[in-house]
Amino acid sequence: MHPLIPWQVWMACLLFQFIYVGYAQLLDSNQNVNLLRSYVYLYFFNLTYVPLFIWSLITMKNVNWNPTKHTRAIHLSDIELEEANKASQVTR
Numbered sequence: 161m162h163p164l165i166p167w168q169v170w171m172a173c174l175l176f177q178f179i180y181v182g183y184a185q186l187l188d189s190n191q192n193v194n195l196l197r198s199y200v201y202l203y204f205f206n207l208t209y210v211p212l213f214i215w216s217l218i219t220m221k222n223v224n225w226n227p228t229k230h231t232r233a234i235h236l237s238d239i240e241l242e243e244a245n246k247a248s249q250v251t252r
Contacts, residue, residue: 177202
């Protein structure tokens with residue numbers, strides 16, 4: 161029996177994942193980045209993602225909707241007024 165995806169493709173994807181994460185970390189941060197810690201977090205995420213995804217598929221029919229009651233109305237003019245007050249306090 162032949163696999164659906166050859167092992168070379170799996171290895172290329174794995175290698176790309178590690179290179180891409182390191183490259184993105186170096187480009188995105190303005191400070192020192194601990195690449196080892198980043199890879200440990202990535203590995204932990206990958207280990208937890210699959211079981212959580214399977215659990216979500218199993219329990220997707222168990223929906224208990226609790227609507228959120230909104231008790232405060234905020235208008236755009238309120239936000240603009242607050243931003244203007246902050247700006248005037250900074251210039252003083």
